[in-house]
Amino acid sequence: MEVIKYAIRKLVGGIPLILGVTFVSFLLMVYFGPDLTFEMLGKNPTPEQIAEVRKELGYDRPFLVRYAEYLKELATLDFGLSDSSGESVSAMLTRSIPISLALVTPGFILGNLLGVLLALVAAYHRSGWIDKAIMGFSVVGMSISFLIVIIAFQILLSSSYGLNLFPVRGWNVHSLYDYVMYVTVPTLASVFVALGYNTRFYRAVIVEEMTRDHVRTARAFGIRPGKLLYKHILKNAAIPIITRIMFSIPLVIVSGSLLIESYFGIPGVGKVTFDAITTGDQPVLKAVVGLTAVLFVITLLVTDILYRAVDPRVSLK
Amino acid sequence: MDGAPSTIDPVQASNVYANAVVLNAYDTLYRFKYLARPYEITENLAVGMPEISVDGLVYRIRIKEGVHFIDDPVFDGGKGREVVAEDFVYSIKRHFDTAQRPRGAWLWQGRIIGLDGWKEAGSDYNEQVEGLRAIDRHTIEIRLIKPYPQLIYTLAQGYASIVPREAVETYGREFGSRPVGSGPFRVTSYDSARIVYEKNTKFRQEPVDIWAEGYDPVTQAHIGVEAIQGRSPPFIERLEIHFIAENAARWNSFTKDNEIQYLTVPNEQYDNILASKDPIVAKPEISEKYHLRHSVESGFVFINFNMNFPEFGYNDDPERARRNKVLRCAVIKGFDWARRNESFYFGLGRVFPGIITPAVPEFDPELSEESVKLDIDGAKKLLADNGWNEDTIPEMVYGTTAGVNQRMFYEQFRGFMKKIGYPPDKVVLKQYATFGDFIKDTSNSRLPIVAKGWTLDYPDAENTLQLFYGPNGSPGSNDANYNNPEYDRLYEQSAIMLPSPERTEIYRRMNQMVIDDCIAIAGLSRTRIYLWHKNVIAMPDREIVSGFYIRFVDIVAGAD
Numbered sequence: 001m002e003v004i005k006y007a008i009r010k011l012v013g014g015i016p017l018i019l020g021v022t023f024v025s026f027l028l029m030v031y032f033g034p035d036l037t038f039e040m041l042g043k044n045p046t047p048e049q050i051a052e053v054r055k056e057l058g059y060d061r062p063f064l065v066r067y068a069e070y071l072k073e074l075a076t077l078d079f080g081l082s083d084s085s086g087e088s089v090s091a092m093l094t095r096s097i098p099i100s101l102a103l104v105t106p107g108f109i110l111g112n113l114l115g116v117l118l119a120l121v122a123a124y125h126r127s128g129w130i131d132k133a134i135m136g137f138s139v140v141g142m143s144i145s146f147l148i149v150i151i152a153f154q155i156l157l158s159s160s161y162g163l164n165l166f167p168v169r170g171w172n173v174h175s176l177y178d179y180v181m182y183v184t185v186p187t188l189a190s191v192f193v194a195l196g197y198n199t200r201f202y203r204a205v206i207v208e209e210m211t212r213d214h215v216r217t218a219r220a221f222g223i224r225p226g227k228l229l230y231k232h233i234l235k236n237a238a239i240p241i242i243t244r245i246m247f248s249i250p251l252v253i254v255s256g257s258l259l260i261e262s263y264f265g266i267p268g269v270g271k272v273t274f275d276a277i278t279t280g281d282q283p284v285l286k287a288v289v290g291l292t293a294v295l296f297v298i299t300l301l302v303t304d305i306l307y308r309a310v311d312p313r314v315s316l317k
Numbered sequence: 318m319d320g321a322p323s324t325i326d327p328v329q330a331s332n333v334y335a336n337a338v339v340l341n342a343y344d345t346l347y348r349f350k351y352l353a354r355p356y357e358i359t360e361n362l363a364v365g366m367p368e369i370s371v372d373g374l375v376y377r378i379r380i381k382e383g384v385h386f387i388d389d390p391v392f393d394g395g396k397g398r399e400v401v402a403e404d405f406v407y408s409i410k411r412h413f414d415t416a417q418r419p420r421g422a423w424l425w426q427g428r429i430i431g432l433d434g435w436k437e438a439g440s441d442y443n444e445q446v447e448g449l450r451a452i453d454r455h456t457i458e459i460r461l462i463k464p465y466p467q468l469i470y471t472l473a474q475g476y477a478s479i480v481p482r483e484a485v486e487t488y489g490r491e492f493g494s495r496p497v498g499s500g501p502f503r504v505t506s507y508d509s510a511r512i513v514y515e516k517n518t519k520f521r522q523e524p525v526d527i528w529a530e531g532y533d534p535v536t537q538a539h540i541g542v543e544a545i546q547g548r549s550p551p552f553i554e555r556l557e558i559h560f561i562a563e564n565a566a567r568w569n570s571f572t573k574d575n576e577i578q579y580l581t582v583p584n585e586q587y588d589n590i591l592a593s594k595d596p597i598v599a600k601p602e603i604s605e606k607y608h609l610r611h612s613v614e615s616g617f618v619f620i621n622f623n624m625n626f627p628e629f630g631y632n633d634d635p636e637r638a639r640r641n642k643v644l645r646c647a648v649i650k651g652f653d654w655a656r657r658n659e660s661f662y663f664g665l666g667r668v669f670p671g672i673i674t675p676a677v678p679e680f681d682p683e684l685s686e687e688s689v690k691l692d693i694d695g696a697k698k699l700l701a702d703n704g705w706n707e708d709t710i711p712e713m714v715y716g717t718t719a720g721v722n723q724r725m726f727y728e729q730f731r732g733f734m735k736k737i738g739y740p741p742d743k744v745v746l747k748q749y750a751t752f753g754d755f756i757k758d759t760s761n762s763r764l765p766i767v768a769k770g771w772t773l774d775y776p777d778a779e780n781t782l783q784l785f786y787g788p789n790g791s792p793g794s795n796d797a798n799y800n801n802p803e804y805d806r807l808y809e810q811s812a813i814m815l816p817s818p819e820r821t822e823i824y825r826r827m828n829q830m831v832i833d834d835c836i837a838i839a840g841l842s843r844t845r846i847y848l849w850h851k852n853v854i855a856m857p858d859r860e861i862v863s864g865f866y867i868r869f870v871d872i873v874a875g876a877d
Contacts, residue, residue, distance in 0.1 A: 038756040042331065042420040044783075044793035045760075049422075052415045084323035086418075086493030095508070151565055159569040168570040169561065171510065263566055265559060267508035275509055278751050279323065 007301055014297030021293040022074065026067050026286065034280030035059075036083055057083060057282075070286050074294070079287040084279050089287045092272055097253060099171060100268030103260065104252050106183055107190035112245055114191065115198025120229050122199065123206040134199060141196025146189075150263045153189040169265035186260045202241060209237045238310040246303040250295035318859075319567060319581065321509060321560030324493035328411050328419040330475030333772060333863045338512050338558060340864035343478030343498035344400065346378055346457075347469055348865045352542065353531020354612070355678060356776040356861055358469055362400065362479065362499075366469075373464035373815070378457045378472075380405070385519050387503045391487045397519065400479060400499050402451030407442065407482045409449060414440035418490070421476030424774075428468070430460045442482070464813040470775030474862055501551040501868040514556040522549040525869065540608055541854045545871055552871035571848065574606075579849035579857050587663040587846065594664055597846070607848045608855075613667045615676035615773035615860040617781070619839035620652075620730075621797035625790075626765040628711035630798070643703040644710070645835035650696035651737035652730075652838045654689045660729060661722070665844035671828040672781045672839050676860070678816070679778040679824045688832045688839075696737040707740050716747045716764040718755050723748070726768065762791035762798060769796075773861055777816075778824045782808060785831055799836050 040053045054060050073079045079089035122134040154169075156162040166185050173179050209215065210233055218232045258270040269288070276284035322335035330339040340348075348361040360366065364379040386397035409429075412419040413436035425432060430448030438444065448460035461468070471477060484497035496504050502514035524547045532542060545552065561567040564583035570576040582590060590609075592600045599609045622645050624630030629645060632638040654668040670688045673680050700706070715730060717723040724746070731744040747764070749755040759767050774780050787805045789795035807823050814820040831837060847857045855870040 034751040034753045035757050036753060038760050038792075039753045040329075040418055040420065041760075041792075042423040044423045044426075044789045047792070050792060053418070056415055056418060081490045086324055086326060086490035088491060154566065154569060158573070160572045160574060161569075164573065168573050168576055169566055170559070170576070263563055265510045265561055265566065267510040271509050275321075275323075280751065280753055 003305060006304070010301045010304065011297065014300065017297055018074075018290075018293045019071075021296075022070060022286075022290055023067065025289040026070055027063075029280075029282055029285055029289075030063060030066065033282070033285070034278065036280045036282075039279065040083075070290070073286065074290040079290075080283045082276075082281055082284050084275070084281045084284075089283050092284065093269060093287060093291075096267060096269040096272045099266060100257070100261070100270060101253065102173075102179070103171075103183060103186060103266055103268055104190065104257050107187040107194065108248070108252055110187065111191045111194030111198055115195055116202050116234070116241065118195065118199045119202030119206050120234065122203045123210055123233075124225060124229060126207060126210070131203075135203070138196040138199045141193050142200070143196075144193075146193050146259055147263075149193055150186075150189045150259060153185050153192070154263070157185050157188070169263070171264075171266045171268075182264075182266075186257075186264050186266070190257065190260060198244075201244060202237075205237045205240045206233055209233045212236070235310065239307055242306050242310065243303060246299050246306070247296075250292050250299055253295060318558055318560055319562060319564070319583075321562070325496050325504070325507060325512070326417075326490075326493035327408065327475050327478035327480060328417050328421060329493065330478070331420045333859055334560070336475040336862040337859070337864035337867075338507075339475035339478055339496075340862060341500055341502045341514060341556065341867050342496040342504050343475075343480065343500045344384070345473050345475075345477050345479070346380065346405065347473040349473060349861060351525075351530040351866055351869050352527065352533065352537060352856055355676065356615075357531060358473060359529075361473070363472075373466070373813070374461045376457075376459040376461070376468065377452075378459070380455050380457065381521065382455055384499055384521055386481050386484075386497055386499045387517055387519065389484060389497045391481065391484045391497060397497075397499070398481070400481075401454050402457045403454075404479045404481060405457050405477075406446070406449050406451050407485075408479050409477065410435065410440070410442060410446065411480070411485070412476065414442075416440070417485075421474065424471040424474065424476060428461055428463075428465050430462055464815075466813070466815050467775055467777055467779060470777065474774065475864070502556055509560065511557055511559045514558075516551050516554050516556075520551060524549050530869075537856060540610070540856055541873070542856060542869070544854050544873075545869060550868040552869070556867060556870075574850070578853050579847065579855065581857075581859060582846040582848055584661070584663055587665070590846070590848070597665070597844075603848070607850060608853070609846060609848055610856065611665075611844055611846045612858075612860070613675055613842045613844050615674060615776065615842075616771045617669075617672075617674045617840040617842045618768075618770045619672070619837050619841070621767045621769065621837045622648075622835070623762060623765050623767060623796065623798055624800065624836065625762045625798040629713070629765050631800070640703050640705070642835055643699050644705055647696040647699040647705070647737060648734065648739070649688060649835055649838050650690075650692040650699065651733050651739070653691045653733050654841060655691065656733075657729065658841060661726070662841070662843050665846075666841045667844065668841050670839070671832050672784065672837065673778045673824060673828045674773065674781060674840070674842050676773060676842065677776050677778045677781075679821045681825050681828070684825070684828075693736050700738055707738070710739055710743055712743045712745055713739070714745050714747050714765055715768070716749065716755060716758060716766075717768060718752050719748045719750055730768075759796045760792035762796070767796050776861060778828075779812065782811075782824060782827050785827075785836065797836050799831070799834070801830060801834065804830050 036057055037050060037053050041049060058066060082089055082092060118134050122131040125131045158166045158168045166181055171182055173182055215232055218228055258274045261268045261271040272284060273288050318334055318337060320334045322338050325338050327339050327343055330336050344362040346361060346363040347358050350357045350359050362380050362384060364381055368377040380402055384400045386400060388395055388397045392398050411417045412422040413432055427433060431446040432449055435444060435446045450458050452458045481497055485492050488495050494507055501517055501520045503517045504512060505515050506513045525545050527542055527546050559577055564585060567580055568583060568586055571580045590599055590603045592598045597611045622629050629641055632641055658664055658666045658668060667675055668689050669675055670684050670686050715727050717727055727746050731741050734744050735741050758764055771781060783789055784794050785797060785799040786795055786808045787800040790798045804827055807827050811820050811823040849855055849857055852873045853870060854873060856866060858866050
């Protein structure tokens with residue numbers, strides 16, 4: 001009961017956040033975003049035709065009226081039709097979000113799991129050569145542009161100039177085998193980059209935890225390293241780890257992975273979002289921004305509940 | 318393809334990508350011959366060429382009987398019904414209905430009797446248009462306000478694709494992603510990464526006569542098109558067009574050998590594939606695995622001065638107007654086309670004077686190339702003799718979309734200007750996040766110079782000459798805002814003339830006016846190189862309205 005009450009309180013408290021995010025982003029879209037008018041026009045348009053297109057796109061209506069409509073769309077989850085393709089925005093997201101999830105989930109899980117494992121190992125061997133090697137690898141992962149990593153992995157693993165093991169691009173998935181073939185290279189590329197950031201962050205958290213009195217005491221009692229790391233360090237470091245993982249989820253779900261999707265020709269939500277940004281497709285952008293804000297509120301709620309689950313000292317009040 | 322269409326609704330088929338996909342799902346009355354170069358028009362859904370009245374104002378076009386739309390739930394019993402003349406009438410009317418978000422009205426605006434009035438009266442599809450009628454089930458009649466020799470070309474555009482009214486009305490704007498046509502293929506899936514078609518098994522049986530399609534055994538025998546002689550297209554069961562903007566990804570996919578089978582070669586790969594640039598010859602390892610074709614594009618790249626800017630163009634002060642012209646001429650003299658060609662087009666582009674491109678029959682190969690020759694001393698002298706110096710030269714804002722190549726174009730331009738004494742700090746870059754924002758500013762006449770590329774809509778120099786026709790000024794395509802009464806008079810005179818030596822002469826006079834008035838730094842037609850796998854029988858193309866060739870593509874028997 002306490003959890004339900006807390007959830008309701010938290011969701012109601014999230015409304016101002018959603019309003020703020022949607023208002024600012026809509027303001028930016030309307031006044032600073034791309035203007036579709038001239039892309040929608042044919043050659044040699046007359047001023048009347050320009051006015052007609054602006055009207056058709058809704059650009060001629062007052063900002064607040066448009067914003068109110070946006071909120072209504074968000075409340076009903078009906079974002080209308082894409083200004084570019086004419087396709088239902090809901091259908092576009094319904095089609096592309098599962099693809100993005102299927103694409104990024106393995107990398108997301110592996111990137112975090114391996115990140116925690118490597119961080120534990122590095123922290124345990126703090127200042128030793130193992131720690132330095134892992135941190136060196138992390139810095140490499142962080143330093144190389146994601147685009148370069150993608151191209152390098154694509155050439156090395158997929159192209160005729162490399163091992164030629166996987167498809168260069170596309171998403172023609174009809175079986176588990178297809179899935180493994182199409183997801184492997186993007187996953188390896190994203191894990192390579194994510195590991196750098198994750199390992200450094202988690203190591204810092206774990207090292208801090210290792211300096212606590214109870215860890216020193218546990219060591220003095222001769223607790224085995226595995227048990228020490230898992231029970232006395234990792235569990236106590238769970239809150240920042242959960243925070244980092246949870247707050248990545250909305251972006252993973254709604255924004256997908258733009259570079260990976262573009263470069264590997266995968267029709268996920270990242271590509272849909274990117275196309276909407278560059279073309280000024282406001283119905284799609286409104287949906288993505290609004291849903292991301294809502295997901296963040298939900299994530300805040302779930303994260304708080306998880307805090308309580310891993311640390312009973314945390315009160316939901 | 319190196320880009321993607323935003324929709325596959327024919328009313329929005331505004332670029333080569335959209336045309337390529339639309340023309341494979343829909344029928345047009347006419348099309349361009351598969352193999353003939355220069356381009357020649359031929360019948361498609363129409364029966365023969367149109368009957369044209371002596372005064373050139375009335376066109377009668379018969380369409381083929383027994384042609385059906387693909388099966389779709391919008392039809393009774395889900396069976397595609399016959400394509401009739403009224404479908405064509407409806408399809409053109411859509412361009413005059415704002416709710417359809419059309420982009421092709423410019424092709425027929427002010428041309429067909431009653432069509433503009435039909436729009437003004439509210440675009441009621443139940444109302445007849447005097448000049449656009451189905452006079453029986455299979456005959457179309459078009460009545461023009463004045464002769465329009467390019468009309469037949471417009472009927473080969475993706476914009477003129479024939480759609481069934483019931484599908485448009487049922488699907489609304491989602492029709493843009495649910496095509497219902499009568500073309501050689503039917504779309505089975507479409508998203509931002511690719512479109513997949515399968516063969517339209519109901520497509521009419523019309524055996525190919527490669528000779529009638531313009532087959533030239535001297536230049537085309539090596540691609541194997543003889544194999545399709547006498548057979549009815551389409552030949553392939555399944556067609557996938559992948560939209561791959563990233564050059565490296567496109568190239569890797571092509572060379573992998575089991576993914577995409579055709580591409581327009583990215584410029585940065587020219588060095589890797591060519592053994593010789595003049596003549597263009599592929600390296601042995603390339604010619605062993607792939608077919609190669611090259612052609613000069615139909616369009617061109619050029620830079621306009623915006624004559625609306627008193628600092629460069631028209632000015633109320635006659636003396637300043639004269640000096641502005643000198644300034645423009647000096648900039649043109651200082652522009653190094655050879656360097657531009659070498660730096661960005663691997664030296665394979667074709668530089669030519671003026672705005673009539675080498676791809677059209679009206680091109681004049683004898684025209685003086687003075688306007689595209691680098692003459693730094695001449696430019697400096699012009700500036701010095703007319704009082705232009707570091708202090709008096711006006712600031713020039715160079716607008717472009719954000720991107721590495723675009724930035725390099727600007728830097729090179731600034732370098733050219735520096736050589737003639739134009740202070741580098743007065744050549745200012747203005748970058749736009751999106752192409753739409755750039756177009757918005759050029760359409761609203763907010764940039765003093767406009768660097769652009771133009772793809773020909775049809776093989777007639779009128780298509781580029783209209784870029785400098787006064788009434789087409791901003792927000793129209795004359796973003797130079799050139800306003801020369803004599804030019805406009807000649808344009809109007811030639812606009813109603815059929816192709817003839819007299820019309821060509823007028824076109825060339827207009828071209829010379831643009832050169833003499835120093836309105837544009839023009840121009841260069843890029844050479845495109847196409848590669849395709851040896852197991853593919855095709856002559857790929859992406860010029861004019863790309864896409865018609867795909868129905869003729871075949872795969873060598875026994876190949877995957």
